[in-house]
Amino acid sequence: MAEAATPGPGGRPWTLYRGYAVLLLPPGLFLAVFFLWPLIRVVLRSLLEPHPGLANYGRVFGEAAFARALSNTIETAGVVTVLCLVIAYPLAYAIARADGRRLKLFMIFVLVPLWTSAVIRSFGWMIVFQRQGVLNDLLLALGITHSRLTLLPGSLAVHVGMVHIMLPFMILPLIAGMRGIDLNLMRAADVLGAPPRRRFLEIFLPLSLPGVSAGVALVFMTSLGFFITPALLGGARHTMAAVLIEEEANVQLDWPLASALATTLLIVTTVLYLVYLRLMRRSLPLIGR
Amino acid sequence: MTGKSRLLARAAFAIFVALSFLYLMLPSLIVVPMSFSRLAYLSFPPTGFSLHWYAGLASNAAWRGAAANSFLIGLPAALIAVALGTAAALAVERGAIRWSMLAIAFIVAPMMLPHVILAIGLYPVMLDLGLLHGYFGAIIGHAVIGLPLVFVSVSAALRNYPPNIELAAMICGADRLRSFLHVTFPMIRMGVLGGGILAFSASFDELMLSLFLTNTGTRTLPRLIWEQLNDFLTPTIAAVATLIFAFSLLLFAALAASGRRAPAMASSPALRADEATAHA
Amino acid sequence: MLDPKPLESLADRRPEKRAVSGAALRLAALAKDYGGVTALAPTDLEVRPGEFFSLIGPSGSGKSTLLGMVAGFVPPSAGRILIDGADVVALPPYRRNIGMVFQNYALFPHMSVAENIAFPLRMRKMPRSRIEARVKEMLETVRLAGFAERSPAQLSGGQQQRVALARAAAYDPALLLMDEPLGALDKNLREEMQYEIKRFHSKIGATILYVTHDQDEAATMSDRIAILNGGRIVQVGRPRELYEAPNSPFVASFLGEANLFEVAAVSNAPPMRLRVVTREGLTLAAHQHARIEAGVMICVRPEAIQIGSSGGAAANSVEGRVIDVVYTAGMLRYRIEVMGGRAVIVRRPLQRQVPIFEVGSPVYLSWDLADTILVPNTP
Numbered sequence: 001m002a003e004a005a006t007p008g009p010g011g012r013p014w015t016l017y018r019g020y021a022v023l024l025l026p027p028g029l030f031l032a033v034f035f036l037w038p039l040i041r042v043v044l045r046s047l048l049e050p051h052p053g054l055a056n057y058g059r060v061f062g063e064a065a066f067a068r069a070l071s072n073t074i075e076t077a078g079v080v081t082v083l084c085l086v087i088a089y090p091l092a093y094a095i096a097r098a099d100g101r102r103l104k105l106f107m108i109f110v111l112v113p114l115w116t117s118a119v120i121r122s123f124g125w126m127i128v129f130q131r132q133g134v135l136n137d138l139l140l141a142l143g144i145t146h147s148r149l150t151l152l153p154g155s156l157a158v159h160v161g162m163v164h165i166m167l168p169f170m171i172l173p174l175i176a177g178m179r180g181i182d183l184n185l186m187r188a189a190d191v192l193g194a195p196p197r198r199r200f201l202e203i204f205l206p207l208s209l210p211g212v213s214a215g216v217a218l219v220f221m222t223s224l225g226f227f228i229t230p231a232l233l234g235g236a237r238h239t240m241a242a243v244l245i246e247e248e249a250n251v252q253l254d255w256p257l258a259s260a261l262a263t264t265l266l267i268v269t270t271v272l273y274l275v276y277l278r279l280m281r282r283s284l285p286l287i288g289r
Numbered sequence: 290m291t292g293k294s295r296l297l298a299r300a301a302f303a304i305f306v307a308l309s310f311l312y313l314m315l316p317s318l319i320v321v322p323m324s325f326s327r328l329a330y331l332s333f334p335p336t337g338f339s340l341h342w343y344a345g346l347a348s349n350a351a352w353r354g355a356a357a358n359s360f361l362i363g364l365p366a367a368l369i370a371v372a373l374g375t376a377a378a379l380a381v382e383r384g385a386i387r388w389s390m391l392a393i394a395f396i397v398a399p400m401m402l403p404h405v406i407l408a409i410g411l412y413p414v415m416l417d418l419g420l421l422h423g424y425f426g427a428i429i430g431h432a433v434i435g436l437p438l439v440f441v442s443v444s445a446a447l448r449n450y451p452p453n454i455e456l457a458a459m460i461c462g463a464d465r466l467r468s469f470l471h472v473t474f475p476m477i478r479m480g481v482l483g484g485g486i487l488a489f490s491a492s493f494d495e496l497m498l499s500l501f502l503t504n505t506g507t508r509t510l511p512r513l514i515w516e517q518l519n520d521f522l523t524p525t526i527a528a529v530a531t532l533i534f535a536f537s538l539l540l541f542a543a544l545a546a547s548g549r550r551a552p553a554m555a556s557s558p559a560l561r562a563d564e565a566t567a568h569a
Numbered sequence: 570m571l572d573p574k575p576l577e578s579l580a581d582r583r584p585e586k587r588a589v590s591g592a593a594l595r596l597a598a599l600a601k602d603y604g605g606v607t608a609l610a611p612t613d614l615e616v617r618p619g620e621f622f623s624l625i626g627p628s629g630s631g632k633s634t635l636l637g638m639v640a641g642f643v644p645p646s647a648g649r650i651l652i653d654g655a656d657v658v659a660l661p662p663y664r665r666n667i668g669m670v671f672q673n674y675a676l677f678p679h680m681s682v683a684e685n686i687a688f689p690l691r692m693r694k695m696p697r698s699r700i701e702a703r704v705k706e707m708l709e710t711v712r713l714a715g716f717a718e719r720s721p722a723q724l725s726g727g728q729q730q731r732v733a734l735a736r737a738a739a740y741d742p743a744l745l746l747m748d749e750p751l752g753a754l755d756k757n758l759r760e761e762m763q764y765e766i767k768r769f770h771s772k773i774g775a776t777i778l779y780v781t782h783d784q785d786e787a788a789t790m791s792d793r794i795a796i797l798n799g800g801r802i803v804q805v806g807r808p809r810e811l812y813e814a815p816n817s818p819f820v821a822s823f824l825g826e827a828n829l830f831e832v833a834a835v836s837n838a839p840p841m842r843l844r845v846v847t848r849e850g851l852t853l854a855a856h857q858h859a860r861i862e863a864g865v866m867i868c869v870r871p872e873a874i875q876i877g878s879s880g881g882a883a884a885n886s887v888e889g890r891v892i893d894v895v896y897t898a899g900m901l902r903y904r905i906e907v908m909g910g911r912a913v914i915v916r917r918p919l920q921r922q923v924p925i926f927e928v929g930s931p932v933y934l935s936w937d938l939a940d941t942i943l944v945p946n947t948p
Contacts, residue, residue, distance in 0.1 A: 011659025013644035016456075019465070020384025027373035027396065027436060034433050035399050038410025045413075087309055094306045109310040115541045116317055117494040119511045120530040123518060124316025127323065130522075134319065167313065225403020227497055232518060242405040242497075249409050250500065262406045273401050277394055450678075456642055457675035459662040460746075461736065462692035468663075471688070475679045 039266065046259035056260035066244070070264065073241040076155075076230075077223035080162045084170040084219050085212065087163070092174035092211075114168045122161055122232040129157040129233065153235030161229040166222060170215040177211020178204075210279070217276040221269055241265050317534060323527035335524075342528040352529060354506075355513040359493055361424055362509060366431035367489035373432070374439025374488070375481055379473075381440075382447040383455075400437035404497035407433065412501045422504040430498040435488025442487060446480025447473075479547045486544045490537065591619035591776030592653045592743035594639070599648035601634050608634040610801040611648060616778060616793075621770055623779040623787040626797030627823075632780050633748065635797070639778060640746055641665055652744060663692070668737035668775070669746040673753060674729045676721040682732050683708070683717035689740045707735040710772065711765075727758045731765065738773050747779045751786065763789055784824050788812070796820050812870075817947045821868040828874075828913050829944070830867040842884075842938070849909030854884045855941035864946035871916040873940035876903065876932050878924075883935035889913065891926050901925065905934060 046056050060066050095106045113121070128134045129151040139145040151157055181204065189199040227242035234240070241261060248258035327337030346352050377396050381389055399407065411430050412421065420426035454476065458468035474481075499512040508516075510533060517526055594616040601609045609631040616622045624632040637643035639650055641662035649656045657665050668689075676685050683704050690700045708714050711731035721729055730750060737745055750766070751759045767790055770777055781787050787794050788808040795805045796819075804816045808824075815821035818829055830847040838844040841857040845867060853867060869885075880886040889905040892912060896902075896919065903915040903926070915934060917923055926932050 011656065013658045014641055014661045015644040016642050016662075017383060017385040020380045021386060023376040023380035023384070024386065024392065027377040027440075030369075030373055031395065031399070031433065031436065034411065034414070034429055035407065036395075038407060038414050039402075040410075041413055042406060042410040090302065091306060091309050094302070106310075109313055111541065112317070112538065113313045115490070115537045116534055117511060117530075117537065119494075119496060119514050119518070120320060120533060121316040123514070123522075123526060123530055124320045126518070126522060127319050128315070164312065164316070167309075221401065225405065227403070227405055228515075242403050245405045245409065246497070246500065249412075255409070258409055262409055265403055266406050269402055269406075273394075273398065276401075277390070451673060451675065453671050453673070453675045454677060456640070456662070457669070457671060457677070457736075458688070460640060460665075460667060460669040461689035462663045462666075462740070463688075464661070464663050467692065472677055 042259045042266070043263050045256055046263045049256040049259075056256050057264075059257060060260045060264060066261070069239045069244045070241060070261075072239065073224055073265075076158065076162070076226075076238070076240060077220050079159060080166055080223045081170075081216055081220045083159065083163045084166050085216060088167055088170035088174055088215065089212070092171045092178055095171070096175050096178035110168045110171050113164065118165060118228045119232075121164065122229050125157055125161045125164070125229075125233055126152060129154070129160075153233055153237050155234065155238045157233035158230050158238045158240075161233050162223060162226055165226075165229065166219045169222065170219050173215040173218065174208065174211045177208050177214070181207045214276070214279050217272060217279055221272040221276060224265065224269055224272070320527050320530045321534065323524055324531040326524045326527070328524075342524045343532075345525055346528050346532075349525075351513060352510075352525075355508055355510045358424075358503070358507055359509040359511075362427045362431055362503075362507070363489045363492035365424075365428045366435055366492045367485050369428070369432035370435030370439045370488035371481060371485045374436045374484055375443050375477075377436070378440050378443035378447060379469075382444055383452075396440050397437045399433050400441075404434070404495070408497045408501040411498065415502060421502065422507060424507055427499060427502045427507060427509070430502050431492035431495055432488075434495060434498070435491050438487040438491055439481070439484030442484030443477055443480045446477035446483075449480070450476050483544050483547045486540055486547065490540050493533075493537075493540075590743065591617075591774055593618045593651075594622075594744060594776060594778065595649075595651040595654075596635075596639075597649040597651065599635070599638060599645055599650060601631075601638060601643060601646050607800045609638075612802055614795060614802065614805070616776060619774055619776055620792045621767075621777045621779065621790055623781060623791040623794045624797060625781055625784055625787045625794060625823075628782060630797040631800040632782075632797045636746055636748055636778065636780050639744075640667060640669055666740075666742055667744045667746060668740070668742035670730075670733045670737045670748065670750040672749045674721070674733040674750075676729055676732055676736070678721055680721075681717065682713065682719050682721065682724070685721065685732055686736045686739050689736060693740055703739060707739050710738075710769070711735045726754050727762060730754065730762060734766070734769055738769070738775065741773070741775070743775055745773075745775045745777045747777060749781055750779075751781070751783075759786070766790065788824070796823060798823075814942065815868065815944055818866050818868070818944055821866075821942070821944050826871050826914055826916070828869045828871060830869070830911075831946075832865050832867060835865070843943075845941070849907065849911045851887055851908055851911075853887075853941050854938055855943055856938055866944045866946045868942040868944045869913075869936060869940060870942075871902070871914040873936050874913070874915045875935045876905070876915050876917060876926065877935065878926075878930075878932060880933040881935050884938040885934075885936045885941060887913075887934045889932055889934055891928050891930050891932060893928055894926065905932060907934070 047054070049056075060070070095103065095110070098106050126133075130136075131148050131150060131152070133152075135151065136145075136148045140148070185203055185207070186199060189203050194202070225242050226240055227246060230238055230240040231243045231246070234243070242265070245258045245261045245265070248254045248261065252258075322335050324342055325338050325340070326335030327339045327341070328335070374396075377392075380386060381392055381396075386392055407430070411426075411433075415421040415426040415430075418426075420429070455468055455473055458472040459465075463471060493509075494511060495509070496511040496515055499509045500515070503509060503512060510529070514526060514529060517523070594614075596612055596614040598611040598613060599609065600607075600611040612635070624635060626632050634643055638645045641657070641660065645658060648658075650658050652665070652667075677688065680688065686704045686707050687700050690703055695703070704717070705714075708717060711734055713728060713731055713735070716724065716728065716732075721732065724732065733750070747766075751762050754762060763786060770790075779787070779791065791808060793805060793807055794811055795802045796811065797803065798819050804811060804820045806814075811820060811824050815824065815827075818827075821827040821829060830849065830851065830853070832845055833848045833850075834846040836844045837857070838854065843855045843857055845853045845855055847853065847867060855867070875881070875883065880888070887907050889907040892904040892906050894901055894903045899919050901917045901919050901923075903917070905913045905915055907913055913934060
């Protein structure tokens with residue numbers, strides 16, 4: 001005990017969790033300079049250039065082309081979210097009930113696309129949807145159409161491509177939610193005489209809803225910011241906000257307008273992000289790209 | 290339900306599941322065979338077999354340069370993300386940080402925000418700092434994207450084992466540094482590695498920041514593919530895509546292995562699913 | 570259930586040789602609250618060198634908070650913690666030189682058994698050769714000599730617990746903390762480990778502060794026990810004292826089974842006796858007691874009560890009827906309805922010559938003067 005020689009009474013209690021805040025300094029500083037500050041500059045630029053005021057926002061919401069692109073963005077995100085949910089729910093149900101090797105295989109089917117770069121996946125869809133592409137070949141061969149359709153660029157391709165990218169982001173929270181459901185509850189319902197349909201509607205479905213809301217929020221939020229898919233597959237026919245922003249900045253060189261568009265997107269995304277965090281409560285946010 | 294209609298329903302469900310998985314795999318299934326096509330235009334199914342396009346790639350300085358840039362930017366970006374993301378995860382998970390939900394929301398935000406907003410914001414910042422179009426600018430930008438991925442991965446690792454193991458180390462006489470080195474780090478190292486792989490792969494795929502922050506000298510693979518795609522479609526792109534696809538699968542396998550090597554402590558199904566999503 | 574037998578604590582068998590002399594631990598007005606919620610009200614406590622001292626109480630009673638503060642994991646809101654006279658409140662756990670055994674062992678899963686035990690020695694910069702010798706010695710002490718290279722995951726719960734003991738004691742700490750160390754073990758193993766820990770205690774001689782919610786375990790192992798409830802220590806004493814002279818109804822019913830009666834009237838009944846009328850209307854006799862004015866309750870232990878078919882000459886005799894009787898290991902447990910519809914628990918050893926009363930039979934309950942225990946009626 002000699003080494004524990006005495007700090008007298010009144011010494012501040014040693015505290016286990018004190019001192020860790022210092023570790024927050026480097027990442028906090030880094031993100032403040034290279035994340036928060038850039039966002040602030042975007043907002044400031046949208047308000048101050050070329051003249052202080054809301055002129056840029058007047059254009060964003062006043063000019064038909066921009067307003068159409070914004071509403072198209074929200075509409076597309078909505079449609080993609082619904083389609084994802086419709087496909088993902090039964091799929092997640094199948095995966096959540098699988099185990100062993102089958103579960104592994106199913107998870108590979110879900111995760112491999114996630115690991116394929118978005119540019120490459122859009123390239124794949126271009127091959128499918130182009131005039132001389134696979135889909136047109138198929139439609140002709142089956143006699144459904146009699147001439148080649150121009151599907152690219154077009155809304156169909158954008159939706160197919162976006163759903164493809166977002167599907168795993170819907171499936172994964174659903175699986176997480178479904179696997180958390182105590183199967184004994186289903187067995188109990190069984191024993192108590194509930195037919196399968198009621199068992200599903202009254203027990204499984206309500207219990208899976210937290211996963212659904214997390215997935216919906218995540219997919220909708222991420223869909224709003226899509227760039228690669230609409231740019232490559234939608235072209236001028238199906239413009240979305242991010243495509244417009246990139247074009248205004250890089251091609252039109254109208255940075256104040258691009259900033260106003262970006263700020264609008266930023267506000268909408270931030271609100272959705274807060275909703276999403278609320279839904280996720282204490283558990284960690286899921287990862288999107 | 291009669292036996293027959295139940296069987297039918299089951300068959301329909303199985304077909305639905307199979308078709309969905311086919312849909313998920315379709316782009317890869319199409320792109321890979323294309324790269325071995327003998328013809329110069331993209332028709333499916335491809336005609337003949339040739340490694341011609343791969344040979345063309347190897348001799349093309351632009352593709353080689355872009356590939357090198359992807360690593361020159363991705364690896365340092367991942368390293369920075371690992372250092373900062375791990376520090377942040379430790380602070381949030383082990384320190385009683387006031388407003389910790391706010392801190393988490395802020396740290397994770399770069400992952401959730403459309404990259405285009407960050408890109409047009411970083412452009413003038415990098416311009417002011419004289420880092421525009423150079424490697425450093427792109428590395429920093431990509432590190433911002435990678436940091437949250439490391440943060441989430443390491444946080445999950447830190448939650449995955451009982452914290453009293455660290456308390457045990459301290460009561461055994463290890464100060465903070467030594468209990469981190471001897472106990473905490475060995476426990477989370479697979480989470481750190483996994484986060485690093487995620488951060489690297491995020492950088493490796495990133496297009497938007499590269500569009501704004503690099504130039505023809507420092508452009509990455511996704512940017513070069515992008516430029517080519519807007520131009521005209523050739524099997525060369527399919528060959529590049531196939532190589533990148535193979536490399537991504539390698540990273541994925543490495544990540545899965547790192548997940549498996551993590552100490553198999555009491556991990557609930559929910560946690561495992563969380564981990565799976567963290568690996569997304 | 571608490572039998573009188575184990576109350577002759579194992580601790581009474583004093584060992585001859587001890588490796589270290591235990592530390593004296595003193596808490597002075599030690600308190601903890603979490604944002605206005607009191608986890609531990611200001612508490613004073615003295616634990617003597619070499620003592621096996623247990624903290625028991627229901628969950629949320631503050632016992633784990635108290636232990637956490639001694640270890641250094643929980644910063645106190647106020648007060649002092651003195652180990653051999655030195656205040657350690659400002660010291661981090663790694664400089665308090667305390668050993669600790671955790672509920673789920675908290676062995677390092679990436680280290681072998683030997684590495685686990687060597688860890689605190691390495692942290693103390695002990696030379697390698699001495700570490701090796703010490704690890705070997707500790708492994709023998711906990712009877713795990715052949716297990717040095719195993720990983721903790723390959724051991725059974727009881728073996729892991731012994732490794733945790735060896736690790737905690739490897740550096741001869743003068744104070745050992747144990748946080749429900751047997752909580753995760755099943756009943757048989759738990760009893761075996763109780764003896765193991767006692768044996769260990771007598772060998773190493775450190776002061777042990779032991780937290781458990783199991784009163785049997787505490788009674789079996791401890792020199793003294795502190796009972797906590799609602800963030801304060803309600804009574805401290807030797808197991809037998811606590812059992813025979815509880816200072817509150819809570820202690821009376823927490824430690825073993827108790828028949829508690831509310832008292833309606835008390836009067837002196839010479840020679841040196843008290844006459845007590847319970848709320849049900851039973852008239853009981855007790856020894857003259859110093860503190861009778863304050864509200865009191867009567868506690869009669871189920872095993873102090875005799876049961877017979879006629880009233881005897883005992884100081885207390887109550888008429889009743891058997892409501893039910895169950896057989897437990899070696900015991901008969903009766904519920905007897907007495908005056909006012911009140912049920913009284915009676916436990917009798919199951920012996921051949923003891924008659925068994927069927928349900929419904931009229932019986933007489935009787936007990937000695939000394940077995941009518943007066944309990945101050947404090948919450």
